[in-house]
Amino acid sequence: MDTTTPLLTLDRLSVSVPERERIGGGVGDLTLVEELSLQIRPGERVALVGESGSGKSMTARSILRLDPHLRLAGSIRWKDQELVGAPERRLRRVRGREISMIFQDPMTALNPVLTIGEQVAEPLTVRGMPKRKAHAKAVEMLDRLGVPKAKERMRAYPGQFSGGMRQRVVMAAALVAQPDLLIADEPTTALDVRVQEQVLDLLEEQSREMNLAVLFITHDLGIVAGLAHRVAVMLRGCLVEERTVDDLFTCPEHPYTRGLIGSVPRLDADPDVRLKTVADYMSTEGATTHA
Numbered sequence: 001m002d003t004t005t006p007l008l009t010l011d012r013l014s015v016s017v018p019e020r021e022r023i024g025g026g027v028g029d030l031t032l033v034e035e036l037s038l039q040i041r042p043g044e045r046v047a048l049v050g051e052s053g054s055g056k057s058m059t060a061r062s063i064l065r066l067d068p069h070l071r072l073a074g075s076i077r078w079k080d081q082e083l084v085g086a087p088e089r090r091l092r093r094v095r096g097r098e099i100s101m102i103f104q105d106p107m108t109a110l111n112p113v114l115t116i117g118e119q120v121a122e123p124l125t126v127r128g129m130p131k132r133k134a135h136a137k138a139v140e141m142l143d144r145l146g147v148p149k150a151k152e153r154m155r156a157y158p159g160q161f162s163g164g165m166r167q168r169v170v171m172a173a174a175l176v177a178q179p180d181l182l183i184a185d186e187p188t189t190a191l192d193v194r195v196q197e198q199v200l201d202l203l204e205e206q207s208r209e210m211n212l213a214v215l216f217i218t219h220d221l222g223i224v225a226g227l228a229h230r231v232a233v234m235l236r237g238c239l240v241e242e243r244t245v246d247d248l249f250t251c252p253e254h255p256y257t258r259g260l261i262g263s264v265p266r267l268d269a270d271p272d273v274r275l276k277t278v279a280d281y282m283s284t285e286g287a288t289t290h291a
């Protein structure tokens, strides 16, 4: 058992939308995440998987309280401080500096009218680092993430970059202040398969080199194996299973996890046999939300 002190401990975290904020109406508060417990240690890469709408993003966004209208209950312990109920100024110190987040669409994460250099250096300049030094660190980070001619590219605008290059820029901005944890919410979904692989490799490499913990959110179990140490599986707002990657693929416990693994298309599959869906696995095994 790993005895290193966790960086992040979610302890029975629940997230709900108050009645007046519910999209589409409905009576009472709507629970999106229910009593979820999870720990992440320094340098550890944890994948949070589950189908669309299972509550992965809401869990991740709640750690940094990016949606102030949501109600949180339970505990989010970051190092030695409690984030549930913490004042906004404390969260601002943690966001970007200690915990960074990257999202699916690199274009919306970048400001089209600011240069790449300004955006990658910004996490450092807002914390008072002199411009010249922040600029040099930004070049170093872009270079490290494989952006060719990084020094010249600092003057370019996001529109002049391809999707894959933009995601590298977003990663550079997220990592330049050397956070302890990166939350990556489907960062490769919008990229083509080849670029997707490059970005995942980079992420894994940076995590190893910088002892960076990563919470990686995805609905795609196929990309988890090469990246994560542990996998947490979510279904309808609940965590149904949490295992090491090897254990998850060799002996998944919950029917939903078996469904997720079994419904990934295989090259050696019989083309005349219909692929079983997650729902097929769930109905044959009479599964409910809980393990």
Ligand SMILES: Nc1ncnc2c1ncn2[C@@H]1O[C@H](COP(=O)(O)OP(=O)(O)OP(=O)(O)O)[C@@H](O)[C@H]1O
Binding pocket: 017, 021, 022, 023, 024, 030, 032, 050, 051, 052, 053, 054, 055, 056, 057, 058, 059, 219
């Ligand atoms: N204000 C709201 N009112 C009603 N439902 C909401 C509200 N905000 C979020 N939800 C619902 O919460 C559920 C969980 O969303 P979340 O984005 O966390 O899912 P996800 O697992 O990350 O899925 P995806 O992979 O599609 O992003 C979704 O079904 C979403 O529609």
